[in-house]
Amino acid sequence: MTYYERSGTEPIGDQQRTHHANEVTADLIGSQVVLMGWVHIIRDKGKIKFLILRDERGSVQVTIPQKKVSATVFETSALLKPETVVSVRGTVVEAKQVESGFEIIPEDIRVLNTAERLPIDVVEGKVDIELDTRLNNRILDLRKPSINAIFRVQHSLVRFSREYLESQGFVEIHTPKLVAEATEGGANLFEVKYFERKAYLAQSPQFYKQLMLLAGFDRVFEIAPVFRAEKHNTRRHVNEYTSFDFEMAWIRGVEDVMKMEERMLHHSFSKTRKHAARELELLGINLDVPSVPFKRIKYAEAIELVNEAGKDLAVTDDLDPECERILGDIFPEKYGTDMVFITHYPIELRPAYTMPSLTDEGMTESFDLTYKGMEITTGGQRIHLYDLLVERFKAKGFDPEAFAFYLDPFKYGAPPHGGLGLGVERLTMQLLGIDNIREATLLPRDRDRLTP
Ligand code: AMO
Numbered sequence: 046m047t048y049y050e051r052s053g054t055e056p057i058g059d060q061q062r063t064h065h066a067n068e069v070t071a072d073l074i075g076s077q078v079v080l081m082g083w084v085h086i087i088r089d090k091g092k093i094k095f096l097i098l099r100d101e102r103g104s105v106q107v108t109i110p111q112k113k114v115s116a117t118v119f120e121t122s123a124l125l126k127p128e129t130v131v132s133v134r135g136t137v138v139e140a141k142q143v144e145s146g147f148e149i150i151p152e153d154i155r156v157l158n159t160a161e162r163l164p165i166d167v168v169e170g171k172v173d174i175e176l177d178t179r180l181n182n183r184i185l186d187l188r189k190p191s192i193n194a195i196f197r198v199q200h201s202l203v204r205f206s207r208e209y210l211e212s213q214g215f216v217e218i219h220t221p222k223l224v225a226e227a228t229e230g231g232a233n234l235f236e237v238k239y240f241e242r243k244a245y246l247a248q249s250p251q252f253y254k255q256l257m258l259l260a261g262f263d264r265v266f267e268i269a270p271v272f273r274a275e276k277h278n279t280r281r282h283v284n285e286y287t288s289f290d291f292e293m294a295w296i297r298g299v300e301d302v303m304k305m306e307e308r309m310l311h312h313s314f315s316k317t318r319k320h321a322a323r324e325l326e327l328l329g330i331n332l333d334v335p336s337v338p339f340k341r342i343k344y345a346e347a348i349e350l351v352n353e354a355g356k357d358l359a360v361t362d363d364l365d366p367e368c369e370r371i372l373g374d375i376f377p378e379k380y381g382t383d384m385v386f387i388t389h390y391p392i393e394l395r396p397a398y399t400m401p402s403l404t405d406e407g408m409t410e411s412f413d414l415t416y417k418g419m420e421i422t423t424g425g426q427r428i429h430l431y432d433l434l435v436e437r438f439k440a441k442g443f444d445p446e447a448f449a450f451y452l453d454p455f456k457y458g459a460p461p462h463g464g465l466g467l468g469v470e471r472l473t474m475q476l477l478g479i480d481n482i483r484e485a486t487l488l489p490r491d492r493d494r495l496t497p
Contacts, residue, residue, distance in 0.1 A: 053124070055155045060132045067103030067323070071146050073137040078149065080105065081157075083188070084129040086168060087122075094122045098133060099190070102323075107133055108140070108148040121154045128160035128167060128188075176481060183488060183497050194324035196487060198317060199473045201324075203268060203289065205316040209309040210291060215264040220253035222270065226448055228252050229396055233274045235284075246272035249466055251398065252451045254292040255427055258462045259454045266291035268469070278492050280481045281366065281419060283470065285490040292464030299400070299410040299426040302463040303386055306414065306422065307339045310384075314476075330477055335384040340376070343389045344408065350375055361391045361407075366419075373418015388412040390425075397441040398434065400426040400463075410463070416475045424465025431455040 049056055063079045082100030094109040109122045125131065135151035165174055165182045167189055179186040186192055207217070223244050227234050228251035235246040250267050257265045271288040296302060314334040318325065325332055342350075345360050351368045352358055354375065358368070364387075376385050389408040392401055400410040411425030428434040434455055435445050445452055474485040483489040488497060 052159065053156065054158055057132060057155070057157055060134065060153075060155065062132075065102040066098060066100045066105040069105050069137060069147075069149070071139075074139050074147055075137065077134065077136050077152075079132065079134045080107075080149070081132045082130075083160075083167075084125045084127055084131060087125045087127065089123075094119075094125075096122065096125060096131075096133075098131065099188075101193075103190075106140075106143055106145070106148045107135060107151055108143075109151060109154075113150055115152070118151050118154050121156060122151075124156055124159075125154075126160060127163060128185075129156055130158035130160070131155065132157055176483065180483060180489065180494065181497075187487075191327055192484075194321075194327045195473065195477060195479070195485060197324045198321045198328070198477060199469065199485065201317040201321040202313050202472060202476070203469060205313040205320075206289060206309050207266070207268065208316070209312040210264075210266050213264065213305065215266045215291060215293075216262055218254065218257055218262075218265045218267050219269065220247075220250045220257075220267060222247045222272075224252075225450070226252075228398075233276075235272050235274045248273055249288060250290050251396075251466070254290050254464060255398070255462065256451065256454055258292055258294040259457075259459045263295065264291070264293045276492065279366075281471065281474075283482055283486050283489050283491055286471075286482075286486070287469035289467040289469050289472075290464065292462060294460040294462040296426065296461055296463050299388070299412060299424075299463055302424050302426070302465055303341070303388075303412055303414075304338070306424065306465055306467075307335075307337045307386075311335070311337045328477055332476065335382055339384045339386055339414070340380045340382050341386040341388055341412075343405070344387055344391065345389070345405075347372060347387050350379075361393050363394060369415060369420060370418045372415060376415075376418075383417045385415050386412045387415060395425065397437045397443060398427050399437075400428050401433075401437075412465075414465075414467075416472070417478075419471060419475055421471045421475060422465050422467040424463065426461070426463035429455065429459040429461050431459075 060079055062081045069078055080098055082098045084096060085099035085104050086097040088095040092111045096107040097104050098107050111119050132155040133151050134153040135149040137147050138150050140148040165185055167185055169189055169191055224247045225244060229248045237244050237246060249271050254265055254267060267290045270285050272285050275282045318332045348358050348360050351371050354371050377383050389402055389405045390411045392407055392409050395409045395411050402408040402410050413420045414422035428437060434452060438445050438448060470482050470485045474482050479485050
């Protein structure tokens with residue numbers, strides 16, 4: 046007995062997929078097709094069985110009437126259960142009673158693998174399952190077409206953002222994730238044992254992406270995981286996320302960085318609307334591409350707006366998530382857009398590497414991009430002048446000695462530069478109107494979750 050026979054399965058043999066489910070159309074009536082996928086639904090009506098076969102791109106009806114198929118095919122079809130892995134060779138025939146106008150009558154069905162009783166349903170909307178249960182069974186959860194679609198949209202957003210940057214001369218880099226020091230402040234660092242020493246998981250590629258401009262690259266970008274030991278479970282934080290960072294030299298000021306971002310997102314949204322049209326439709330999203338230039342307001346104005354809405358904040362106070370939500374309600378009404386740059390953050394609220402403003406006392410040449418009431422990007426012009434950089438590190442209470450690997454290269458000719466970090470999961474969740482960032486994270490890591 047072979048291991049196939051022992052498991053009640055068959056080898057794939059010489060079968061090769063000819064079409065994905067979504068490619069089978071009425072045009073193919075009369076043709077033979079080979080499809081591979083999972084049994085999405087199987088309905089047994091005695092002398093006839095209805096199989097909905099699902100693959101990565103869609104699903105299609107296979108009809109198995111005892112009268113019209115071979116005895117072997119009919120016997121095999123009795124073995125099919127939800128999520129059985131199958132290969133089906135059959136002919137597309139006209140079927141007026143089916144919504145699509147056709148069905149597939151099989152000549153060959155092979156069970157490539159069996160599936161045990163499922164812990165969660167893969168068929169959409171059968172029962173509302175709690176997010177935690179879904180995440181415990183994430184691999185099955187991701188098979189649901191509407192869940193899968195989230196990550197196909199995410200892929201598209203990243204793909205076309207990268208495409209835009211490449212067209213603008215950016216070089217993709219890969220920087221270390223095991224690091225010696227914090228870049229964004231020490232509070233949310235994960236410590237790791239690094240042989241005899243202590244190391245940390247990178248919170249951001251910040252220092253290294255900047256240093257690459259000192260190393261002679263004009264423009265660099267990186268799309269990679271970063272780690273934040275945020276202790277609180279919130280709907281907008283995970284402990285590992287994908288940071289989309291870019292950094293560009295020879296800028297006139299922070300405005301050049303914002304221009305690059307708005308054009309990149311405009312390109313990425315426009316292309317995603319086209320290339321991920323099927324997924325967006327499945328998710329019920331009518332993707333609104335924000336027009337360029339995006340609206341800009343200063344931090345001080347944003348504080349005024351939330352104060353008018355009943356808050357009582359000083360200009361150096363942090364805009365917390367609730368304030369971001371308030372602004373998210375105000376912006377579309379006041380400016381007709383939900384994509385707004387907030388600029389000139391107070392120096393107290395920005396990391397040591399941020400360029401202080403020459404025009405707005407006590408402020409910085411920095412920005413956040415907010416989208417539908419949530420921060421999705423932080424960026425700014427960086428300090429390229431060694432003395433000022435050391436001064437700012439000291440002012441923030443850091444020992445410049447500990448940061449010598451970062452600070453020293455600034456002694457030897459650093460170009461003016463700036464850049465940003467965009468949270469890929471936050472961008473996805475806001476674009477798709479998803480409530481919890483975990484749903485826009487393939488395999489989320491949070492306070493309580495380290496598997497799957
Ligand atoms: P910042 O710390 O603001 O800036 O992070 C940049 C963007 O990353 C996303 N983000 C998160 N997403 C999910 N879970 C989290 N815990 C989380 N924390 C942040 C947000 C945020 O806007 N070095 C700077 C960037 C720069 O100036 O280039 C930085 O990391 O979308």
